Amino acid sequence: MIPFKFEYYKPDTLKEAFDLYDYIKGQGKTPLYYGGGSEIITMSRANNLHMDAVIDLKGIPECCRIEMLDNKLIIGSAVTLSQISESGLFPLLGQTAARIADHTVQCRLTIGGNICGTIIYKETLLPLMICESRAVIYGKNGKREVQINQIFDKKLRLMPGEILSEIITDSNYLSFPYVHVKKTKSDKIAYPLLTVAAIKKDNNIKIAFSGLENHPFRSREIESFINGENMSDDDKINRIIGFQQSKVLDDAEGSSCYRTFVLKNTLENTLKMLEKVK
Amino acid sequence: MIKISDTSIIELDVNGEKRKVVAEPSDTLLYTLRTELNLTGAKPGCENGDCGACTVIVDGWSVKSCIVLTVEMIGHKITTIEGLKNAPIQKAFVEKWGFQCGFCTSGFIMVCHALAEQHPEADEYVTEEWLQSNLCRCTSYQEIKEAVTSILHP
Amino acid sequence: MTILGNDILRKEAWNKVDGTAKYNIDEDVKSILHAKMLTSTYAHAEILSVDVTEALKEEGVKSILTGKDCNLLFGDFIDDRPSLATDRVRYYGEPVALVVADCEQTAHRAVNMIRVDYRKLPAVNSVSDALKEGAPLIHENLMSYNLKSKYVYPQRNSNIFHVVKIRKGDMNAGWNKSKVVVEGSFRLPQADHAAMEVRNARAEILSDGTVIINTSTQAPFNIKENLSKYFKIDEGKIVVHTPLVGGAFGGKAAVYLEILAYLASRSVGGRPVKVSDSREEDICSAPCKMGLEAKIKLGADDSGIIKAAEMTFLIDGGAYSTISCRLAKAIAVDCSGPYNIDNLQCDCLGVYTNHTYSTSFRGFSHAEHAFCMERMMDKLALKLGLDPLEIRSRNAVSTGHSSPTQVKITRSNTGDLTACIEKLKTIIDWDEGNKIELGNGKVRTKGVGCFWKTSDSPTDAASGVLLTFNSDGSININCGVVEIGSGSKTVLAQIIAERLKMPLSKINVSMNVNTQTSPLHWKTVASMSTYMAGNAALRAADDLIMQLKTAGASIIKCSTEALDVADMRVYLKEDPAIYVHFRDIVHGIKDTNGNATQGHIFGRGSYIMSRLTELAQETGTGKAGSSWTLGAQAVEIEFDRTDYTYRFVRAAAVIDMGRTLNPKTAKGLIMGGMNMGLGLGSREEFLYGEDGVMKSTSFRTYKMMRYGENPEYIVDFVETPDLSAPFGARGMAEHGIIGIPGALGNAISLAVDTDIDMLPSTPEYIWNKVRSLK
Structure with a gap:
């Protein structure tokens, strides 16, 4: 039961959506882009969110496509997590998506919603960060393509009204050896204590984390430790811990101390698993 | 473009029948099924997407009807336990x-x-x-x- | 006969798979008004003002109630709880105001517009804090509250609302005979019932004053009595209806929303009003499972026989006492566990804190107690180098012993723990060892836990069954047992069918309870439905048989002694070919010329608990229940020492059922209890911040077992009949949970060679515990 009224729009084109947003905003009202709706509905119900209108992106063809085109995988922002995992096109992203919330919810959650919502974990970003994916943003001047790693800094840096329409990943990234580990407090269906995604490209490990801080991240420093030459795994991990320790999240899912322990463990396993695929 | 700004009569495809229901944009599918259509087989367990007691099938996929808006369901096939x-x-x-x-x-x-x-x-x-x-x-x-x-x- | 001891499908089974089964929350009358609570955002605060001005202006709002609208205090033993907080809130989530509006959305919106001014007070966040010198008093007027029983002992100038003492034997002698002594301290959090149907109720007051309550409850009769007593309404003018209940686990035994629904309806001229918890309110506002802190010291001789035990249990009753006085009593009564202890001292305190208030929960404080006691048994076994099951066998209660409250133990009133243990050894492969290293840091361990539990009902708990006939000779059962999922009503039908030797399909059961027409049944709690209503059902069946024979005798022209009943006929024992059909006599006997004689036949049976007494204040001597159900359980886990995670492999239970009336239903209940026990053991807990504000208020943060996380469950039975029970069958609906948290604690302790004495045992907790000892 959402305790307030709002308007519902389902535009057919990106332009229509963008203009609508602008128009509603111009009337002094709050519009919100709407993907799967889970977060918007649950937060509204709990009085943590208020809007005057929702703009459902599921009627826009670009937002709903998932296809390979010219050696690029294109995923629309309104594609659901289960569509991604069922498609098998991007195994690491599929595996990551299949561990967010539960399967039935994955049938509604969209990748755009996961990235643009308020949830701090945004785990679908991890594969995108390490696979150098690009975001297609629709704004005042039409579409532009930006590196996810550039536009995501703690949150997706969009201008008001801008729409994340698609995510593009070069197909060579889809076949690199990868590791995905999600650790939780005690249950499988839970927020992460720590989620790690990593790939190995030309003997170079790329790695990103969620649950360690209040946003997902990929860190140049951590990757330089991991790929450092003439260092034992233990040394690498100790350096990472030393670098990261003071910034580790401390909440009801787990204390920062315990999260650090889990990080250490998970890094050990991740490195071992990636070594095997040398 | 679909635009629904207030209480409206919309048509849903539920269990193979076309059913007209009164809905506001803020109504969840669970609410409409139970209150408008008296299909009480889908249960409110948490209304937060956590428990699954309200699960119905939309276009072949399981969906928690408490975290879906009724107005989103226009043009989709809904199956409930009934x-x-x-x-x-x-x-x-x-x-x-x-x-x-x-x-x-x-x-x-x-x-x-x-x-x-x-x-x-x-x-x-x-x-x-x-x-x-x-x-x-x-x-x-x-x-x-x-x-x-x-x-x-x- | 094939009716008892067979897997009989529950009567309402098919309605539960096609969506037609109706629960209270499903009856949504369109014109009904909706009430919504405003709840406290502090754990402990003074209410300076509640401003409803703006909220009242919201279109569609019919009335807004605050604490000022009802100055009564409610309770089970101590009247200490307001329906809506008045001058003070005592826990996070406590109802402060209630908005009645034309729809749920309006009510919710108006609730958001109420302004409450609080002055924050220091919150008492644990029972040990509540007992500290200078702790804030949560109920300053404790000593002036109305006590509903003279066997409740609140302590002046303290947060202690009840004390139960057990003094048995000679402690000095016991310690002198002890060669080894072990001690332990334990802490268990509060937790949630999490029945899938949230608590919800409707109320309507007719113009003639009749109050109609529709509610999802385990205690419809108790609601009737309470509303009558507190609001001075004739009992006959209150009708409580309860359909199928979507899970309860003790959480729906408390009178809670019904009072608010009644007040809401009264405030709008009697119009029907519905009030329902949101899931969040069902977790933090409605009563929950108690928390516990405990200390135990055991002394034993060289062979592991316990010679002395000293125990203290502090029950976290939360902000209001409700049923916690009896929770304290229940621990005291069974504090030895299913073991004989001649010299025993136990203090059980009910303590107020600024937590959600506690109520009955599956196992009625036994699962919490058993965690502590079973951990102690393992500590003792470890110290003596004894096998954990062997030490339990050596101490098992049996004929000739006496219980902590000095009730004489017989085979009939307890059963056979040793036989349960022996059977458990086989089904859990005990002889392969309880700790097996698997390599790669992994180890497989087994922990065990035994339990016993008696009912702890009021001394005069009663039940009744009415049986009526349809003209075809089939029977309708009318009783006040609520169908909460345990299949009790089907078991009652089995009992009637067995006694009348007629097909089960000809016994109809109404799944609804109506307090105006159903005979009194105390409450559907304490695993006592089969025992109490079953005994009543047997009497009702016998009453029918007597009347059937009388009617049959007048037609067959013989004495009633010459007759018997079977297959819906009354027949002559010496020649069964001579008989009359039930259908020809149950609605009167009609001659060929039309003359009718006799009348309708209907049966009645009632049952009341007998020979129970209250406990003596200084020693605890007394009898709290008619008999016990006991058993032995085991949990097998695979533990990963590298990251302190574990998975459940197998869990087993052997329970002395007395007699198993419906094996598959019984196994389902026991396995469900075990699953809940593993949830409590591994993840479920109410998390409070330092200020007493609850953090685990939804199923995102309050975690329960999900599909596939469960182990393989193995359940087996021993059958030592309880001679006072219908066909010897003991209560067992709760019992599957009791030994499991302890068995899990023992398995984990063994895996990490460290005492795991707190629940839930999350990987972080275990890691921390192991680390702290390094």
């Missing part, structure tokens, strides 16, 4: 003692039914992924496992 007629999973739940209080049962049955339709050969891992979407507080899940296994791998 729309199942002698589905094998219903009999399996009875035969395997798959419930006690029965409040979560509709939701579980809808997930199992969608799974059997989408992945008739689903292995234990996939079955687990799908069924972990729902909570049952009475049984030990062992009976539910027997029920779903009996229809997937008879």
Whole structure:
């Protein structure tokens, strides 16, 4: 039961959506882009969110496509997590998506919603960060393509009204050896204590984390430790811990101390698993 | 473009019938099914997408009707537990003692039914992924496992 | 006969798989008004003002109630709880105001517009804090509250609302005979019932004053009595209806929303009003499972026989006492566990804190107690180098012993723990060892836990069954047992069918309870439905048989002694070919010329608990229940020492059922209890911040077992009949949970060679515990 009224729009084109947003905003009202709706509905119900209108992106063809085109995988922002995992096109992203919330919810959650919502974990970003994916943003001047790693800094840096329409990943990234580990407090269906995604490209490990801080991240420093030459795994991990320790999240899912322990463990396993695929 | 700005009469495709309902944009599908259509088989367990008691099937996929807006459902095919007629999973739940209080049962049955339709050969891992979407507080899940296994791998 | 001891499908089974089974929350009358609570955002605060001005202006709002609208205090033993907080809130989530509006959305919106001014007070966040010198008093007027029983002992100038003492034997002698002594301290959090149907109720007051309550409850009769007593309404003018209940686990035994629904309806001229918890309110506002802190010291001789035990249990009753006085009593009564202890001292305190208030929960404080006691048994076994099951066998209660409250133990009133243990050894492969290294840091361990539990009902708890006939000779059962999922009503039908030797399909059961027409049944709690209503059902069946024979005798022209009944006929024992059909006599006997004689036949049976007494204040001597159900359980886990995670492999239970009336239903209940026990053991807990504000208020943060996380469950039975029970059958609906948290604690302790004495045992907790000892 959402305790307030709002308007519902389902535009057919990106332009229509963008203009609508602008128009509603111009009337002094709050519009919100709407993907799967889970977060918007649950937060509204709990009085943590208020809007005057929702703009459902599921009627826009670009937002709903998932296809390979010219050696690029294109995923629309309104594609659901289960569509991604069922498609098998991007195994690491599929595996990551299949561990967010539960399967039935994955049938509604969209990748755009996961990235643009308020949830701090945004785990679908991890594969995108390490696979150098690009975001297609629709704004005042039409579409532009930006590196996810550039536009995501703690949150997706969009201008008001801008729409994340698609995510593009070069197909060579889809076949690199990868590791995905999600650790939780005690249950499988839970927020992460720590989620790690990593790939190995030309003997170079790329790695990103969620649950360690209040946003997902990929860190140049951590990757330089991991790929450092003439260092034992233990040394690498100790350096990472030393670098990261003071910034580790401390909440009801787990204390920062315990999260650090889990990080250490998970890094050990991740490195071992990636070594095997040398 | 679909635009619904206030209470409206919209048409839903529920259990193979076209049904006209009065809905506001803020109504959830669960609310409309129960209050407008008196289809009370989908249950409110948490209204937060966590427990699965409200699960229905939309275009073949299981969906938690508490976290879907009714107006989003225009043009989609909705199946509720009332729309199942002698589905094998219903009999399996009875035969395997798959419930006690029965409040979560509709939701579980809808997930199992969608799974059997989408992945008739689903292995234990996939079955687990799908069924972990729902909570049952009475049984030990062992009976539910027997029920779903009996229809997937008879 | 094939009716008893067979897997009989529950009567309402098919309605539960096609969506037609109706629960209270499903009856949504369109014109009904909706009430919504405003709840406290502090754990402990003074209410300076509640401003409803703006909220009242919201279109569609019919009335807004605050604490000022009802100055009564409610309770089970101590009247200490307001329906809506007045001058003070005592826990996070406590109802402060209630908005009645034309729809749920309006009510919710108006609730958001109420302004409450609080002055924060220091919160008492644990029972040990509550007992500290200078702790804030949560109920300053404790000593002036109305006590509903003279066997409740609140302590002046303290947060202690009840004390139960056990003094048995000679402690000095006991310690002198002890060669080894072990001690332990334990802490268990509060937790949630999490029945899938949230608590919800409707109320309507007719113009003639009749109050109609529709509610999802385990105690419809108790609601009737309470509303009558507190609001001075004739009992006959209150009608409580309860349909199928979507899970309860003790959480729906408390009178809670019914009072608010009644007040809401009264405030709008009697119009029907519905009030329902949201899931969040069902977790933090409605009563929950108690928390516990405990200390135990055991002394034993060289062979492991316990010679002395000293125990203290502090029950976290939360902000209001409700049923916690009896929770304290229940621990005291069974504090030895299913073991004989001649010299025993136990203090059980009910303590107020600024937590959600506690109520009955599956196992009625036994699962919490058993965790502590079973951990102690393992500590003792470890110290003596004894096998954990062997030490339990050596101490098992049996004929000739006496219970902590000095009730004489017989085979009939307890059963056979040793036989349960022996059977458990086989089904859990005990002889392969309880700790097996698997390599790669992994180890497989087994922990065990035994339990016993008696009912702890009021001394005069009663039940009744009415049986009526349809003209075809089939029977309708009318009793006040609520169908909460345990299949009790089907078991009652089995009992009637067995006694009348007629087909089960000809016994109809109404799944609804109506307090105006159903005979009194105390409450559907304490695993006592089969025992109490079953005994009543047997009497009702016998009453029918007597009347059937009388009617049959007048037609067959013989004495009633010459007759028997079976297959819906009354027949001559010496020649069964001579008989009359039930259908020809149950609605009167009609001659060929039309003359009718006799009348309708209907049966009645009532049952009341007998020979129970209250406990003596200083020693605890007394009898709290008619008999015990006991058993032995085991949990097998695979523990990963590298990351402190574990998975459940197997869990087993052997329970002395007395007689198993419906094996598959019984196994389902026991496995469900075990699953809940593993949830409590591994993850379920109410998390409070330092200020007493609850953090685990939804199923995102309050975690329960999900499909596939469960182990393989193995359940087996021993059958030592309880001679006072119907066909010897003992209560067992709760019992599957009791030994499991302890068995899990023992398995984990063994895996990490460290005492795991707190729940839930999350990987972080275990890691921390192991680390702290390094």
